[in-house]
Amino acid sequence: MSNTKTPAQELQKHLQQLSDAFALRLQEDLPALGQDAEQLLNAADPHEQLRCLQTIREQLHKLAGAAGTFGFSRLGQRARELEQEAEHWLTTLQQEQQSLQDFSQSLQQLANQVYQPEPEPSPAPASASPSKSPQRERRIYILEDQYAVGETMRLTLNNFGYQAEHFTRIAELDHALQQQRPDALILDVNLPDENVTGLAYAASLQERLDEPLPLLVTTTQDDFATHLEAVRVGAMGFFTKPVDIPQLENRLERCFAQQQGEPYRVLIIDDDRELASRFSLILRGANMLVEMQHDPAEIFTHMRNFNPEVILLDVNMPNCTGPELAQIIRMYDDWLRVPIIYLSAETDINRQMNALIKAGDDFVTKPISDNALVAAVFSRAQRARLLSNALSRDSLTGLLKHADIKEQAAVELERAQRSGKPASVAMLDIDFFKKVNDSHGHAAGDNVIRALANLLRQRLRRIDSLGRYGGEEFLVVLPDCTAEQALRVLDEIRQRFAELKFIAAGSEFSVTLSAGIASTEAAPLSASELLEKADQALYAAKHGGRNQVR
Known part of the structure; x- marks a missing residue:
């Protein structure tokens, strides 16, 4: 009988050898990561903290990319979560000592835990263990030679929660690109004051970048040839002027979701x-x-x-x-x-x-x-x-529809009852929304709804579920979250929303919201009872003067 191994057995043997070698390497890499975590915790100078964070992020990135490949899926998943937290600190340049201490302790736990290879993993759904860091604001560059058009787009996107910057000339945009790479670029095809078209510039730009930049195109030329040229330079969206900005923003969100969504x-x-x-x-x-x-x-x-x-x-x-x-x-x-x-x-x-x-x-x-x-x-x-x-999902906001968010609330409540951890739900409603539609038009009202949806997405965790409950009312489901924690987070969102400035027909206006919170901490409740409690709290906030969280 032949002892020759099959190709599948040879492959398995080779993969096992690599896995064993990786396990030996972990005996050095994980303690080194723990030492870096101690340095981060003891670093008093902000510049030293950033240097430590950069080193830690690079280590976590390598670990997250390799661990799963060699069978250490739990280790790789945890390293990915911590890498996202490190990236958050580096990009926002925030230096809250308590949060950095929590992050450092998480790193030390990672370094001290014993991991075993898992050749046949049964990973939990993506929503079970995401990063808890808020999503950072996306940076968007706009190349539009018409100043009024570009500024309107910039202000609207800022209201939607992005960091948008507008440039009227290619030279200005090039200078900004040298300073910082944006998350996406919106450019006009027609640039009469330049020597090249917007698409020709985009083609040369994509060639000199290490990675293609997500690109959306605006133009007055709604013909096949322009569409084809846009596709060839990597455009992911094509919009004919006058641009429907909420639709453009919806395409932006879709691009980002495809790039950095939850794993399939x-x-x-x-x-x-x-x-x-x-x-x-x-x-x-x-x-x-x-x-x-x-x-x-x-x-x-x-x-x-x-x-x-x-x-x-x-x-x-x-x-x-x-x-x-x-x-x-x-x-x-x-x-x-x-x-x-x-x-x-x-x-x-x-x-x-x-x-x-x-x-x-x-x-x-x-x-x-x-x-x-x-x-x-x-x-x-x-x-x-x-x-x-x-x-x-709702076509205007991209959030879950009424029935789907209610179903998600029931799922999270059942999970909370099994785990013994708290869960909270919140009902949010835009104050005097009818006046917004009556005074500024339904298009402005849609912008307000879309802006709140984006603000919620950016300020809440990935494990939180968001839905448009109906009209200008939203439902938020917050697993592993006490009522006190929910109150703090939602009140911060309330304050941020009140600071947004909207523009319609040349006039500027602001809008506020009210919210009501209910939690599983007080007593065992069904999903419908919990939603009813949150709705009662929202009613109290409305009748208590609005622009508040109860």
């Missing part, structure tokens, strides 16, 4: 454990969350608990074939939007078509290269998430 969730169903582990390793290395299932009978548990966005399904499995399992999945309306990609060595086109006709969306033939696997899964997951968001 992939479920691999294959009776070949070695091959499934290899696929899992590849996809985890591409920053996706992966669960593996080897018994088709467990499909319901995985679908409900993991909520995958893509399913990789082997066609030929004992007891239950891939197409049979796909038909079982398609019996449930909640799972109709989940793409199913068949994996098989089958090359017969007719058999592939029969499998797709029964249930399925794509067919990938084994063996598949690493890049091809990642591309197939990523493209399907991206489209599925966009579709899911379009169906479940």
